[in-house]
Amino acid sequence: MRKINFLYLLLLSVYVFTGCSTSKEASSEPAKASAWPRGITYEIFVQSFCDSDNDGIGDIKGMTSKLDYIKNLGVEAVWLMPMSPSPSYHKYDVTDYYGVHPDYGTKEDFKEFVAEAHKRNIKVVIDLVLNHSSSEHPWFKSAMSDKNSPYRDYYVWAHKDDPQTQKAGEIIAGDSDNVNRWHQVEGSDYLYYGYFYGGMPDLNYDNPKLREEVFSIGRYWLNEFDVDGFRLDAARHIFPDDRPKDNHQWWVDFKNEMQKAKEDVYLVGEVWADAETVAPYMKGLHALFNFDMGYAITNVVNKGKVDSLIINHKRIREFYESVNPDFVDATFLTNHDQNRIMSEVNDNENKAKMAAALLLTLPGSPYLYFGEEIGMKGKKPDEFIREPFIWNANAEDDCRANWVEPKFSTAQTVTPASQQSEDKNSMLNHYKTFIHLRNNSKALTYGDLQPVDVGNEKVAAFRREYQEEALLVLHNLSDNEISVSVPADLTDYNTVYFKNKDSSQSKSEVKLSAFSTLILRK
Structure with missing residues (x-):
């Protein structure tokens, strides 16, 4: 086996040395070294990825039709942003935790997607929004209209004269710009807590019935749909900031329950904070997103100087390993809440390519944001960092969604994926080359x-x-x-x-x- 590996690496060296990185060549070899969750994951906003029925909204069937593209890119898993029924386009305010939004398709469509992904050895991780529900959720509607509702204690309430409701919350950079966390119910003396805004009332995890309900939700998606894990939104805010130990313990409890349903379940959490705040969550979550590294890579490619990027990355990783030697460092450049990397480097393709090269050669288990690999652009507000994927030139792109009029990423500003696949020097083939390189190197x-x-x-x-x-x-x-x-x-x-x-x-x-x-x- 050692001789075979040596020959393979020698051939790989010759391959990349000659610069022959067409899409077919870069994706034809199976991964030889990496194994998920240490492999690369691709984040998808379903609404913007591929529209199969020409209603302007990306959907599950469209996503299924692009699984070969995802496979050929070289990634080993997908993370799907929320798909449950919701009144918003982004669907981070859920009205039915057991449902699929009809704009996206049916439960049968999703089961087919998971099955087809698994046929291609692609794992499926779905966004699970457990910190809050929608204010349109039947639970909250019942709780708001009736103080004796069985769902009243699913949420957090306080009397309007309670001193805590008079305090403006601290703004945490990158996390939420909402200051007023307590929200008035018309005609009532009580307020409810919503960390992000009034349309997203926080769930009450001091309530044992609510906790059991959440366990049931997790088991449902693992058992009925065979998903491989969850990306856990706002994992830091299950309990208020002054109860961090309760937050840490909740995720230990959640992991234990999910492992009963699927032993190898994978949990990756969003804890948007410094390393010292992030570290304790590793007791209950297999992976956590490394926000600091994304900012640092963007900074060094813009400055053209390495600064302390590598030293700091080594220091933080060693600190995390001291907490949990088996932690998964979920690295990334930008995600659906941040300006796209191409816009962060002022549309400089060389700098964007260098950012990708750094991400894919430094330690970590990288996450790629859909469209990043073709150089899509985007700046806030959020709709414009989640614009539709550009598959083909306008006249022939029957898969492109159009739920929003794009401001940054159009066929005029971004070369479509189909054209990039034919250009060995394209952004797409740059990503394929480095993904292929990483997948086939244990180091x-x-x-x-x-x-x-x-x-x-x-x-x-x-x-x-x-x-x-x-x-x-x-x-x-x-x-x-x-x-x-x-x-x-x-x-x-x-x-x-x-x-x-x-x-x-x-x-x-x-x-x-x-x-x-x-x-x-x-």
């Missing part, structure tokens, strides 16, 4: 991280090592060719494992083309 998938100083702040340099595979990764963050010396103790990294531009190596010196990546093998 890039599982290896530890060691920063390397090559004496030039425009070069991000680090080692990745796992078992017998040792790689030295060099990224030129600048728009100029750079020559650097390999440190004396690393001169045994002397075989080109990968390069995506005309970089070269001679003895202890390497020449890096502008915005290029060179990886040397020991």
Whole structure:
């Protein structure tokens, strides 16, 4: 087996060395090293992905028709934003936790999607919004209209004269800009708590019946639809900020219950906070999103200087490992709540490609936001960072949704995926090449991280090592060719494992083309 792996890696080196990264070649080989959840996951906003019935709204059948595209991209799982009935376009305010929004299709459609995804060895993770319901949910309507309703205690209430209702909440950057957390019920002396806004009343997890209801919801999707796990929205806010230990314990309890239904269930949580706040959630959640890394990568590619990106990433990972050695570091560039990476780098394709190269060669289990791989653009408000995917040129794109008039990503501003697939230098094939590279390298998938100083702040340099595979990764963050010396103790990294531009190596010196990546093998 070792000889086979060596030959495979040698062939891979030749393949990437020649720059032959057409979509067919980049996706034809199965993953040899990575295994989900350590693999790459693709986030999809169903409403914008693919419209199968020409009603302007993306749907489950459309998504099923694009599973081969997802498979060929090289990802090993999808995370689907909420699909349950909801009065909003984004569906983060649920009115039926056991349903599928009719705009998206039926439960049978979703079962078919999961089955077809599994045939392609693609895992399915769905968004589960457990912090709050919609104010239109039957539970809340009953609770609001009748103080004796069995659902009254599913929510959090306080009398209007209670001192806590007079306080304006703290705004947490990136999390919620809502200050008034207590909301008036017309004609009542009581207010209800809604962290995000009045249309999303928080659920009361001090109520044992509510907790059991939530366990039932999770079991339902695992058992009836065979989903592989959940992305847990607003995981930090199940209890108020002054009760963090209760938050931590809730997710331990939830994981224990979900594992009874599916032993290998996967839970990834959204805790938008600093590392010290995030760490305790690792006791109950398998994975947590690494917001700090996304910001840091964007910052260094814009500045063209590595700064402390690698050192800080190593420090935070070591801190997390001290809490849970088996944690999954869910890294990403941007997601559905943030300006798209292409817009964050001012539409500079070279910088966007470098951001992807960093994400896919640094440690972590990367998440890609749909359309990122074709360079889609977008800035807030939120509708414009969730614009429809561009599959083909306008006249022939019968799959493109049109629920919103796009402001940033059109066939005029973004080259459609079908055209990019034919261009070996496209953003799409850049992503495929680096995904393929990572999937087939144990060092890039599982290896530890060691920063390397090559004496030039425009070069991000680090080692990745796992078992017998040792790689030295060099990224030129600048728009100029750079020559650097390999440190004396690393001169045994002397075989080109990968390069995506005309970089070269001679003895202890390497020449890096502008915005290029060179990886040397020991």
